[in-house]
Amino acid sequence: MFSRREKPLPVAVLKPDQRVQAEEAESPGIMLGQDVYWTPERLPNGHIVAIGASGSGKTQTLKAIAYELHRTYSAMQLVIIDFHGDQNLQGEVCYPLHMSSSYGVNPLYINLDPEGGGPNLQAIAVAATLKKALQMGPVQEGLLLEVLGDCYQHKGIIQNNESTWAKEPPNFADLQAEIEQRVKEGCKDSAKLKLKLNATFAYGIFNRPAFLLEHRLVRVDLCKLPPELGAIAAESLAKYLMDTHRLLGEVEGKIPRTYLFIDEAKEMAKSPALDRIIADGRKYGLNLVLASQSERHLSADVLGNAATKIVLPVDQVEVKKVAAKFRFAEQKVAALLPLTALCRFGKHAEQVEILPYYQRIEQWEGQENVE
Numbered sequence: 383m384f385s386r387r388e389k390p391l392p393v394a395v396l397k398p399d400q401r402v403q404a405e406e407a408e409s410p411g412i413m414l415g416q417d418v419y420w421t422p423e424r425l426p427n428g429h430i431v432a433i434g435a436s437g438s439g440k441t442q443t444l445k446a447i448a449y450e451l452h453r454t455y456s457a458m459q460l461v462i463i464d465f466h467g468d469q470n471l472q473g474e475v476c477y478p479l480h481m482s483s484s485y486g487v488n489p490l491y492i493n494l495d496p497e498g499g500g501p502n503l504q505a506i507a508v509a510a511t512l513k514k515a516l517q518m519g520p521v522q523e524g525l526l527l528e529v530l531g532d533c534y535q536h537k538g539i540i541q542n543n544e545s546t547w548a549k550e551p552p553n554f555a556d557l558q559a560e561i562e563q564r565v566k567e568g569c570k571d572s573a574k575l576k577l578k579l580n581a582t583f584a585y586g587i588f589n590r591p592a593f594l595l596e597h598r599l600v601r602v603d604l605c606k607l608p609p610e611l612g613a614i615a616a617e618s619l620a621k622y623l624m625d626t627h628r629l630l631g632e633v634e635g636k637i638p639r640t641y642l643f644i645d646e647a648k649e650m651a652k653s654p655a656l657d658r659i660i661a662d663g664r665k666y667g668l669n670l671v672l673a674s675q676s677e678r679h680l681s682a683d684v685l686g687n688a689a690t691k692i693v694l695p696v697d698q699v700e701v702k703k704v705a706a707k708f709r710f711a712e713q714k715v716a717a718l719l720p721l722t723a724l725c726r727f728g729k730h731a732e733q734v735e736i737l738p739y740y741q742r743i744e745q746w747e748g749q750e751n752v753e
């Protein structure tokens with residue numbers, strides 16, 4: 383929940399386990415602006431959805447929240463999916479994904495959950511993601527499913543034998559080889575499928591070993607990829623996070639394990655992984671922060687389930703719809719200025735002058751110099 387109060391005293395230096403206990407006991411939350419604090423563990427869920435036109439302050443707001451979460455919650459991991467390459471944060475580990483980078487994402491990883499995992503469900507999810515991102519027809523999707531099934535089988539991974547799920551999964555290099563084999567054998571549909579997937583294969587990001595999400599502040603920079611490949615990588619990462627959090631089990635305390643940040647939700651409109659995270663993530667300690675220029679890019683699930691809603695200035699043609707969807711008065715939405723936000727924290731609402739990220743690091747650097 384939000385609260386107004388004096389700036390808290392500096393946090394005492396504690397050993398890691400003491401620190402986690404102290405955070406569980408009385409987290410001050412994070413300062414959004416002026417003296418308004420936001421404390422995710424005091425809300426029904428820690429998800430945030432933000433909306434605002436170009437230049438309204440979405441990126442600066444998201445970066446400010448990420449920066450403060452990282453400084454405040456020592457046990458929390460932050461994963462930033464960065465479509466525009468402008469989400470860089472102090473202290474981050476960045477994985478740029480592009481044609482010549484050495485990092486990759488493997489959409490064909492196996493979810494080890496006996497109840498919702500295995501190669502068949504992964505193949506269905508990947509085929510659906512590729513179908514949407516690359517605009518395939520049902521015939522190509524069906525063929526892709528069949529080929530993916532073969533890829534898993536060649537690696538000895540079989541749906542009804544769980545002990546095989548932990549074997550090394552295939553990647554898109556295997557998918558390419560399998561399709562090329564079929565083309566050689568004269569399959570015309572496979573030739574069309576190959577054509578559709580040529581650019582995906584050429585970028586190579588799904589053929590390389592996947593990086594490990596092991597650092598506390600990770601940014602995945604997708605800005606050098608075409609939007610459709612960025613969307614495939616982002617969907618795969620979001621699904622991976624949801625799957626792995628389910629496997630870890632429900633969280634005991636109220637402090638989330640992980641925050642996933644996505645600026646420019648347009649690239650992931652109607653994402654099944656984001657809908658799952660917004661509906662189920664809280665229990666497993668996985669929370670979402672999503673920003674978009676337009677309410678059209680935010681699904682009903684996302685809008686309905688995020689306990690924190692941030693409205694920055696929107697385009698005049700969007701005012702009416704945004705006011706209705708976010709339940710603020712139209713004239714208040716219409717009068718907003720950049721970096722001024724109408725915020726809804728559970729049942730409470732407040733107008734906040736957001737302290738942007740660029741001013742926070744200026745302050746922080748100033749403090750460091752004084753010391």
Ligand SMILES: Nc1ncnc2c1ncn2[C@@H]1O[C@H](COP(=O)(O)OP(=O)(O)OP(=O)(O)O)[C@@H](O)[C@H]1O
Nearest residue numbers: 434435436437438439440441442443675720738740
């Ligand atoms: N380093 C900086 N110094 C001064 N002002 C800045 C700085 N960075 C951003 N701003 C200003 O902060 C405001 C918010 O910018 P921000 O990038 O957060 O907008 P945005 O909503 O993400 O826009 P877009 O949708 O185009 O990405 C803008 O008015 C911008 O000019």
Ligand SMILES: [Mg+2]
Nearest residue numbers: 440441442645
């Ligand atoms: Mg932005």
